[in-house]
Amino acid sequence: MAAMAAPVLCMALVALAAAVSIGEAAVVEHTFVVHEMNVTHLCNTTKIYVVNGQFPGPTLDVTDGDTVVVRVANRLDHGLTIHWHGVRQIRSCWADGAGFVTECPIPPGGDHTYRFNLTGQVGTLWWHAHVTCLRATINGAIVVRPKDGRYPFPAPAGDVPVLIGEWWQLDLLELDRRMADGNFDDNPLSATINGKLGDLSNCSGAPEESLVLDVVRGETYLLRIVNTALFSEYYFKVAGHTFTVVGADANYLTPFETDMVTVAPGEAIDVLLTADAPPGHYHMVALANQPPEPDLQIPLFVSRGLVRYAGVRGDNNGLPVPVPLMPDQHNTMPSYYFHGNLTGLAYPGRHRVPAHVDERLFVTLGLGSLCRGGRTACKRRRSNETIVVATMNNVSFHHPTTTALLERYYDGASEGVYTEDFPDNPPRPYNYTNRDLIPPGPLEEALEPTFKATKLRRFRYNTSVEIVFQSTALLQSDSNPMHLHGYDFFVLAQGLGNFNPKRDVKKFNYHNPQLRNTVQVPRTGWAAVRFVTDNPGMWYLHCHFEFHIAMGMATAFIVENGPTPETSLPPPPPEFKRCGANGLTQP
Known part of the structure; x- marks a missing residue:
């Protein structure tokens, strides 16, 4: 390979x-x-x-x-x-x-x-x-x-992409088919770092290959850490070393020191690593976290690489290789504190939080269920009579399979393909973070019925939008890394429990919030973001856990053209192939 x-x-x-x-x-x-x-x-x-x-x-x-x-x-x-x-x-x-x-x-x-x-x-x-x-x-x-x-920040001696992912033995197309049927019991075999499983994985006593990062003592290196995994958020550490976090999602951050990076699917975190430890070999570790029971449990996923100082023998001069002390895999609080420590490094032109809000959305993120076979009544609580789906404001997104939403919008031919009535609020308030909503229940049974639909939300050009994402405990208590295409947004605040506007708006950071394209909404918590619709088009919004997006935790935002050609979406470029030209027929 x-x-x-x-x-x-x-x-x-x-x-x-x-x-x-x-x-x-x-x-x-x-x-x-x-x-x-x-x-x-x-x-x-x-x-x-x-x-x-x-x-x-x-x-x-x-x-x-x-x-x-x-x-x-x-x-x-x-x-x-x-x-x-x-x-x-x-x-x-x-x-x-x-x-x-x-x-x-x-x-x-x-x-x-x-x-x-x-x-x-x-x-x-x-x-x-x-x-x-x-x-x-x-x-x-x-x-x-x-x-x-x-x-x-001081120019690094070099920079290295560090892509954390997963190794799947199951064919990925078959995995998608199973998830579309509400089956999310399949799991990868291992975590990976730059495609390598690391020496903690082995077969017949032969360890897998590890990523090796060669460094020179006294030099500083920029690690570009990206989580490409389908399923899990990861903790990342290097034994004997600390990081200076300096950027995320192609935006600078106020530097801060930490011995551990937390990176959710879709996120990119830039950190400086200074080779200031005694010359030797040091293990790097990527460990997946997950909620504790009663959430459904997945195996422990971990991969290990090596930081190797120049001039040190291959056997580490006869000394054991240090291993970083990692959090418990079920402890998600380090993620909450890490993301709460991120603030933006302000610079002219982009880092100005909109002072007013034109449109406010409160969006709950959770699971629900559909009766199989189109029936109107069935046994719930994860029975074989239901398909488990993911929802936003109790709507499970129906993904088109024969046409593209942008084409239909541009051509004015949306009828029968999508509607523009994605709800601004959940249809039914409840205690969103009540842990008793996690099966075996029975409190979730009355809340889990939902439906599939392609519901979008339209915004006028230059609209200031605020969204509060609320993770729920309905059928599970996962965090939710929410990614918006075409935009960076200001992350104003995050919190645990249910969002309370009277109390929590006071926590909003208008001075130097981080500017991101993916926000990690904490497990049974919330995150508030704000942005201005200054980029016309059709923009996908979804959770970056693959099983959540396949199960319907998504929608799309339509942003209308502005008043001038420079603020409008141009026609399709010459290289763009319409759906018919792609060999797909439109309904």
Whole structure:
């Protein structure tokens, strides 16, 4: 397997990429060939889906202001799109790559060219497949460097993408089919760091390969940590070392020191690691957390890599290799405190919190159930008569399968495809974080009935929107990493329990909140965000746990055109293929 090899400290463009200068900016071009590949781990050979033979895939290395052009050649027997996670896509919604939202999938044997500009963002983003569960192995980092080469912190000696993910033996297409049927009992076999399982996993006594990061004592390195996993939030530590957190989601943060990073699916966290420990070898560990019982339990997922100082013998000079002390896997409070410590590093032009609010939404995040076979009555409480689905304000999103929402909106042909009545509030208030709503119940039984629908929400251009996301304990008590395409939003506050506007609005940070594209809504807690609808188009909003999105924890926001051509969505670009041209028929 051509996984990321031991350690290069400055990532270079792959051979298939080229940069053509245009003044101070450049056009950065790549070709992504998506194909199957057999890989052997844990004594089993598994078919996986990759780009250019790599897991993770190629890193896009660009500079603020560059234009990116990626030709995707689909050599799978299944359609897919590529989403450029966190890229603002200003007036280029057609290139967002959200399957059946902004485009229909690239058909088997087909190709598609994505073209977009990256301006006003510096740091780490990532790209991934956005149809079914394929993003588990079809993913890679996007490194956006400052125009002048200057950071608001000491320049690192090198930088390394650290992509935390999962190793699945189950075919990812079969996994998606099972989740669509309400089955989320399947699990990966291991965590991964840059595609490597680490030496804690073994088969017949032969340990798996680990990521090795070579460092020089006294130097500082920028680690670009991304969670690409389908299922879990991860704790990440390096024995004997601390981190300085300096950025997240391609936005700078006020630096703060910590010995552990918490990264939820969809998040990208930039940290500085200084090699200031006595020369030796030190283990890095990525550990998945999860709620305790009575939530359904999953196995322990952990991967381990190595930080290796120059000049130290391969046997660590005969000494044991230190291992970091990790939190209990069921302790989610370190995540809550880590995310609560993040504040933005203000800079002119972007870091101005809207002082007023035009539209307020209160959105509950939980699970529900549907009766199988279209029946109106059935036995609930996770019986075989129901399908468990995920919901937002008690609506489980029905994903289109033959057409793209953006096309229908642009053509004025939405009838029969979607409605614009996504609710601003849950239909029925209740004690959202009551732990007795977690099965075996019986309190959840009256609240779990729901329905499937494609309900969207429309906003006028330049509307100030505030959303309070409320995680619930209905059928489970997971956290929810909520990702909004096409936008960064200010994270004003987070809290535990039920949001109380009379009490909790006083906690809002209007001075230096973090600016993010993904917010981790705490387990049985809430998070408040605010943004201005200054980017017209059709923008997907969803939880980044794959089982939640497949089960319906999603919607889309329509943002209308502004008053001028410069504030309006242009027509589809020449390279855009409409759904009919993709080999898919519209209903």
